[in-house]
Amino acid sequence: HRLNSGPFGTMGVGLPFAVGAKAAKPNTQVICLHGDGSFGQNAMELDTAVRHKxxxxxxxSLNGGWTADPERNKPGRDLGYTRYDKMAEALGCYAEYVEEPDGIRPALQRAWKKVEEGMVGFVNVKTDYRARATTVRFSSRET
Incomplete structure (x- = not known):
């Protein structure tokens, strides 16, 4: 199953959706993929996940900004490269920071092992400032 706020959706719902999905279906594998800007809006839900086991x-995807801006000319959208992994670790998560592409798979494998042991896993992957997700079309409407 996939939860998504859709093309007209709200930023920041990924982690709350994931926490709710895990609470509703505790035996189901739950993975949350988040951009850094939207994660920052509800990051403390990591605490909820940890406290409620x-x-x-x-x-x-730590691209350092809200939306991908190849020219970096959209005022107010640069966020910097926040070490959310340190916050996650302080909240009781297993957390890693990845800067190189070849480190992603091993970090995910280590984090998933911790999830299987009952911890919340967190991987903060530094990506290019132009990195962005593409919106999935759910209807004939243009976004």
């Missing part, structure tokens, strides 16, 4: 994996 809801082991899930959260992966952040």
């Amino acid at each position: 809801l082991p899930l994996l959260c992966v952040i």
Whole structure:
């Protein structure tokens, strides 16, 4: 199953969706993929997952801004490269920070092992500032 706020959806719902999914279906594998800007809006839900023992994996695309801006000319959208992994670790998660592409798979494998042991796993992946997700079309409407 896939939860998504859709093309007209709200930023920041990924982690709350993941926590709710894990609470509703505790025996189901739950993985949350988040951009850094949207993650920052509800990041403290990691605390909720830890306190309620809801082991899930959260992966952040840390591109340092809200939306991908190849020219970097949209004022107010640069966020910097926040070490959310340190916050996650302080909240009781297993957390890693990845800067190189060849480190992603091993970090995910280590984090998933911790999830299987009952911890919340968190992988903060530094990506190019132009990195962005593409919107999935759910209807004939243009976004």
